[in-house]
Amino acid sequence: MSGILNAQNLEWRERAREVAEKVVRPLAAKYDRAQEYPWEIKEAIAKAGLMGAWIPKEYGGAGGGVLDLCICVEELSRACGGVGVLYAVNALGTFPVLVGGTEEQKHRWLTPIAKGEKLISFGLSEKYAGSDAASLHATAVKEGDSYVLNGEKKWNTNGGAADIYTIFAVTDPNSKSRRISAIMVEKGTPGFRIGKVEDKMGIRCVPVVEIHFDDCRVPAKNILGETPGVGFKHAMMTLDKARPGVAAQAVGLAQGALEYAMVYAGHREQFGAPISSFQMIQGMLADMATRVEAARNLVYVAAMAVDSGAPNVSKLSAMCKLFATDTAMEVTTNAVQIFGGYGYMNDYPIEKYMRDAKITQIYEGTNQVQRMVVARSLVKESLSLKHLLGYIPKEVQRGVNDPETLARKAAQQPDTVGAE
Numbered sequence: 001m002s003g004i005l006n007a008q009n010l011e012w013r014e015r016a017r018e019v020a021e022k023v024v025r026p027l028a029a030k031y032d033r034a035q036e037y038p039w040e041i042k043e044a045i046a047k048a049g050l051m052g053a054w055i056p057k058e059y060g061g062a063g064g065g066v067l068d069l070c071i072c073v074e075e076l077s078r079a080c081g082g083v084g085v086l087y088a089v090n091a092l093g094t095f096p097v098l099v100g101g102t103e104e105q106k107h108r109w110l111t112p113i114a115k116g117e118k119l120i121s122f123g124l125s126e127k128y129a130g131s132d133a134a135s136l137h138a139t140a141v142k143e144g145d146s147y148v149l150n151g152e153k154k155w156n157t158n159g160g161a162a163d164i165y166t167i168f169a170v171t172d173p174n175s176k177s178r179r180i181s182a183i184m185v186e187k188g189t190p191g192f193r194i195g196k197v198e199d200k201m202g203i204r205c206v207p208v209v210e211i212h213f214d215d216c217r218v219p220a221k222n223i224l225g226e227t228p229g230v231g232f233k234h235a236m237m238t239l240d241k242a243r244p245g246v247a248a249q250a251v252g253l254a255q256g257a258l259e260y261a262m263v264y265a266g267h268r269e270q271f272g273a274p275i276s277s278f279q280m281i282q283g284m285l286a287d288m289a290t291r292v293e294a295a296r297n298l299v300y301v302a303a304m305a306v307d308s309g310a311p312n313v314s315k316l317s318a319m320c321k322l323f324a325t326d327t328a329m330e331v332t333t334n335a336v337q338i339f340g341g342y343g344y345m346n347d348y349p350i351e352k353y354m355r356d357a358k359i360t361q362i363y364e365g366t367n368q369v370q371r372m373v374v375a376r377s378l379v380k381e382s383l384s385l386k387h388l389l390g391y392i393p394k395e396v397q398r399g400v401n402d403p404e405t406l407a408r409k410a411a412q413q414p415d416t417v418g419a420e
């Protein structure tokens, strides 16, 4: 599907596809088994200039947008879902800087990422603050011209490999709306420690770790925007920009699994014919391809909306994450089904797609949270649609809301005028 993509988007697709086919696909199984960060793949991604795709030119990037980012993530994920997120998570870490950083902070933190010299990670979640992100506990206390961090972070994708960490911590425990701030922390700062390294079902080439802060002192100028208290808002704005990236990872995984299933079905013979000649398999493939195409279009439209600064991107961003990741789970599961018993074996490439797909329904907000974001937005929109009530018949029931009953109820109401 390239009808809505422009020449720049297509160029990113070609570049990312080349890295995916030449470097990522041949190494995907190796790093999945080893559960090791694939530095050689990261180098190839950086060499192809993909690291700065979404970063503005003035900060050393290529000046593309979220759509270009999504296209790159999709192509990398088509070959390996782990590599897709290994790349995309750098965008997640930089978005708070783009959303809320000062000019000086943008130059300082974005340029080394754009050039592929450094990696970045995003630290919002904690053991007891997942979907309810605002309930996080880690603290950052101002002492002179420093902030002193204490506490723990959970689910840090890229943790350990990354040089820079965008950390969300409580700076004002007494405030309801200005409790949290985003602070940039560099690996190696005394008091910063990588803890448990998770052993995962999928996306095994990218590390997911716990981070511990024990009196970790960072310069006060590392607080984003140099203004405390706006961290939660910036985290939410970041997720609005980043969720299409997870959705693109899901589209890539679904497309990659579909392609393997198509090829396998064309070659696997049973009952004297390729299984792709059987209508049940054809129906599965047709449904899989249709869903992938629908998901891709929704991702591109959401990414374009983010890039154009359209209002209410939260809804579209959540919708594309929700739809694309549910699609990825369904399509990768059906791809395993088409491979039959072989699909379940880990010397075949297909079961990895299913394992990699599962996390996309969970991270950067579970799909239950995405439904909540969409539903909240619908409730707000419904307020501007009140004129439609005029077209919906209102039922009248005697004893409940007929004119006499309403008049009687009104007469029985206590006089509240002046009650306060």
Ligand code: CAA
Pocket (backbone or CB within 6 Å): 089, 092, 122, 124, 125, 130, 131, 132, 133, 134, 155, 156, 157, 176, 177, 232, 233, 236, 237, 239, 240, 314, 362, 363, 364, 365, 366, 369, 372, 373
């Ligand atoms: N943009 C700007 N501001 C926003 C916003 C948005 N999209 N969403 C909320 N806000 C603001 C609200 O306006 C409100 O501001 P005021 O206090 O000034 O009124 C404030 O933020 C609080 O908003 P809510 O009351 O809506 O917040 P909530 O506590 O009910 O939470 C939520 C809403 C949608 C559930 C949110 O907590 C959420 O998205 N949770 C999921 C967290 C998540 O996605 N975590 C992912 C971690 S990253 C990860 O997974 C990385 C990885 O491994 C790759």
